[in-house]
Amino acid sequence: MNKTENELARRRRFEALTRAHRDDLYRYAFWLARDHAIADDAVQECLLRAWKAFESLEDESRAKPWLMTILRREHARLYERKRPDMVAMQDLSQRENAILGSQPDTDIDDLRVAILQLDDSYREPLVLQVLMGFSTEQIAEHMGIKQNAVLTRLFRARKQLKSALESGHPDDDEGGAA
Amino acid sequence: MNCLEYRQICGADPGHGATDFRDHETECKDCRAFAREMRVLDQRIREALAFDVPITVRRPQAAAVQSEVRRWRPARLGIAASLFAAIGLSVGVWLSAPPPALADAVTGHLKHERKAWQPSDNPVAAEVLDAVLQHADVQMKGNVGLISYARTCSIRGNDVPHLMIQGERGPVMVLIMRNEKVDEAVPLRAKGYEGLIVPVGEGSIAIVGREGEAIAPLSDKISQTVYWRF
Numbered sequence: 513m514n515k516t517e518n519e520l521a522r523r524r525r526f527e528a529l530t531r532a533h534r535d536d537l538y539r540y541a542f543w544l545a546r547d548h549a550i551a552d553d554a555v556q557e558c559l560l561r562a563w564k565a566f567e568s569l570e571d572e573s574r575a576k577p578w579l580m581t582i583l584r585r586e587h588a589r590l591y592e593r594k595r596p597d598m599v600a601m602q603d604l605s606q607r608e609n610a611i612l613g614s615q616p617d618t619d620i621d622d623l624r625v626a627i628l629q630l631d632d633s634y635r636e637p638l639v640l641q642v643l644m645g646f647s648t649e650q651i652a653e654h655m656g657i658k659q660n661a662v663l664t665r666l667f668r669a670r671k672q673l674k675s676a677l678e679s680g681h682p683d684d685d686e687g688g689a690a
Numbered sequence: 691m692n693c694l695e696y697r698q699i700c701g702a703d704p705g706h707g708a709t710d711f712r713d714h715e716t717e718c719k720d721c722r723a724f725a726r727e728m729r730v731l732d733q734r735i736r737e738a739l740a741f742d743v744p745i746t747v748r749r750p751q752a753a754a755v756q757s758e759v760r761r762w763r764p765a766r767l768g769i770a771a772s773l774f775a776a777i778g779l780s781v782g783v784w785l786s787a788p789p790p791a792l793a794d795a796v797t798g799h800l801k802h803e804r805k806a807w808q809p810s811d812n813p814v815a816a817e818v819l820d821a822v823l824q825h826a827d828v829q830m831k832g833n834v835g836l837i838s839y840a841r842t843c844s845i846r847g848n849d850v851p852h853l854m855i856q857g858e859r860g861p862v863m864v865l866i867m868r869n870e871k872v873d874e875a876v877p878l879r880a881k882g883y884e885g886l887i888v889p890v891g892e893g894s895i896a897i898v899g900r901e902g903e904a905i906a907p908l909s910d911k912i913s914q915t916v917y918w919r920f
Contacts, residue, residue, distance in 0.1 A: 535743045543739065623738040641703070642732055643739040648703055666702040674731055 526566050529575050530559060536576070536644060537583055543639045544587045546628055554590050558583040580644065581654060619677065626676035634669035637662050696721050704728040792870055795846050796887065796896040797880040799865065803841065806854045807861050810838040822851045828866050832915035846870070855908070859900040862908060868893035868918050875909075890916055 530537075537558065541551035561582050562569075569578055627635060640646040640654065648666070652659040691714045699706050704725060715722050814837055822840040823830060828851055838861065839854035845867060853864040863885075870887075872894045878885040885898030888909045895916060897909045 538743045539739065539741065542741075619734065620738050623734055624741075627735070627738055638735065639739055642735050663699070663702040667698060670701050670728065670731060670735075673735060677731075677734075 522566065526563055529572060530562065530579065533576050533579055537579055539643060540580060540639060541583055541587060543627070543635060543643075544584070544632075545591065550587070550590055554583060554587040557586040557590065561586060576644070577646075577650065577654065580640075584654070622677060623673065626673050629676075630669055630672060634665050634672070637665050638669045641666060693718060693721055697724055700725050700728055704732050791846060792872070793876060793878055793887065796865060796885070796898065797878055797883070799843065799845060799852070800863065800880055800883055800898065802843070803839075803852070806839040806841075806852075806863070809856075809860055810854075811836070813837060814840045819853075822853075823866075825849060826851050826866060826868060827919040828868060829917040829919050830915045831917060832911075834912055834915055855912075857899045857903045857908060859903045862897060862899040862903060862905075864912055865896040866893070866916055867896065870894050888913055891918055893918060 534555075537555050538551060541554040541558075542548065545551045545554060558579065562579055565582075569575060627638070630638070637648075637651045637655065640651045641648070646654065648659050648662045651662045655662070691710045693714075696711065696714045696718070699708075699711055700721070715725055819837060819840045822842050825842050826849055834855050836856045837853050838856065839852070841852050842849050843852040843865070844850075845865060848867065848869045850868075851864075851866045853866070854861045855864055856862070871892055872887055872889045874889065876887040878887060878896065878898060880898075882901055883898050884901050884903065884905065885896060886905050886909050887894050887896045890913050895909065895912055897905055897912060899905055899908070
């Protein structure tokens with residue numbers, strides 16, 4: 513196999529591997545950034561970085577956490593470079609909800625608004641656990657925090673969301689990360 | 691494990707699998723109800739988090755990878771390309787018509803997305819249309835009638851909006867190609883279909899319908915509604 517064929521085979525393997533995770537990567541990026549454009553950029557940057565570092569992925573069954581780690585780093589980098597303008601939370605919810613698509617089920621819309629309003633440090637572990645299926649141990653490793661802190665944040669995130677659904681606004685008195 | 695410990699764990703991880711956690715749930719009716727409530731909440735959270743990813747994001751990663759591969763190509767390829775271009779210009783080779791590959795790419799695209807050719811009275815969702823146009827830095831001002839389909843497609847390596855509008859003989863395909871300049875209208879013909887590529891500013895629009903469709907008035911109408919965003 514010559515160099516070009518090798519390159520083509522490598523690219524195909526990469527695409528096959530990442531295709532399955534594309535939607536999850538975008539969703540994770542969106543919930544991190546709460547911004548469609550930054551999420552889109554972060555995913556593209558993540559894929560470029562992943563492509564460059566593809567040979568370093570020793571176990572392809574670990575592709576998802578590997579991609580998530582790259583994405584998290586790229587998001588942090590993009591966020592530093594391109595801090596989004598401050599937007600009133602109500603405007604943000606309306607704008608991003610338009611992108612998320614309005615649901616026939618208004619509870620889901622309300623829940624999305626409440627999730628957008630969660631503190632970043634609560635929202636991220638919740639997304640990793642509920643959407644990505646990470647264990648609390650994996651979340652701790654991914655975020656570089658202790659497992660107990662993850663448990664506390666998850667507990668508070670759910671409490672706030674439950675309260676928001678019941679009363680129509682998030683429970684603010686539990687603020688502050690673990 | 692007591693009820694407080696159980697609820698602290700359950701509130702953080704309703705699917706927790708430890709034996710003492712499960713045992714307590716079996717024994718305590720109130721905590722079982724609490725766990726059920728948490729799991730219902732989790733299901734709702736999952737539905738809220740798992741929104742449909744906008745179609746413009748679903749482009750193949752190849753776009754990202756290929757752009758990177760292009761960056762890696764040795765400089766000598768660039769030099770060769772420059773020389774080739776210089777020689778081409780020096781002998782006065784200038785094509786006023788688009789490269790044949792463009793017409794081929796447009797007619798070749800007819801084979802894709804056959805579902806889009808089914809007649810429909812349902813307009814595509816406004817957010818989808820906006821996202822597709824925005825992705826290509828295109829704006830449409832004015833009414834071109836019912837747009838039943840909108841998707842980002844790849845034509846000769848460029849992401850272009852592919853829309854379906856309604857003609858007299860059924861759906862009509864519109865490809866808005868801001869990176870494909872043509873100097874004059876180019877007729878297109880494929881088995882059972884006919885169309886035009888018309889110049890619009892620095893780009894062009896391809897309009898293709900079933901044989902016998904009145905393409906010219908449609909192309910006039912569409913050309914007047916499309917704007918490139920800068």
